[in-house]
Amino acid sequence: MSDHPTPAAAAADNAPAAPSYYERHIFFCLNDRGKGEESCARYGAQDGFDRCKSQVKAAKLSGPGKVRVNKAGCLDRCAGGPIAVVYPEGTWYTYVDKEDIDEIVESHLKNGQVVERLLTPPDVGR
Numbered sequence: 001m002s003d004h005p006t007p008a009a010a011a012a013d014n015a016p017a018a019p020s021y022y023e024r025h026i027f028f029c030l031n032d033r034g035k036g037e038e039s040c041a042r043y044g045a046q047d048g049f050d051r052c053k054s055q056v057k058a059a060k061l062s063g064p065g066k067v068r069v070n071k072a073g074c075l076d077r078c079a080g081g082p083i084a085v086v087y088p089e090g091t092w093y094t095y096v097d098k099e100d101i102d103e104i105v106e107s108h109l110k111n112g113q114v115v116e117r118l119l120t121p122p123d124v125g126r
Helices: 007-014 045-058 098-110
Strands: 024-029 067-072 083-087 091-094
Touching: 024 045, 024 098, 045 067, 045 083, 045 098, 083 098, 091 098
Parallel strands: 024 067
Antiparallel strands: 024 083, 083 091
């Protein structure tokens, strides 16, 4: 086998990346572990999801090429819950109220600015 890429492989490496279907995608953990275990559902995750979805829609940020708001199962960061993560950046947030959600929508989803005060510490897991 050769260590040199085929012409097709070399061309693929130099091809521009395909545009993403959404500019940003936010996932809200809505998991409920039950049995009194830490989980996002115990801390108002559904309310945060609903608020974000309505704020994104009201701001006309939703749809292809814009923002998508999705429910997720466990994101395995329960100790920091409730949790949301924004892609493509991979920015993890912990929020507590509707004002936090509004700030994430306005600052990050609309203007691309990370909300530093809401970042989930990197060592927080389950």
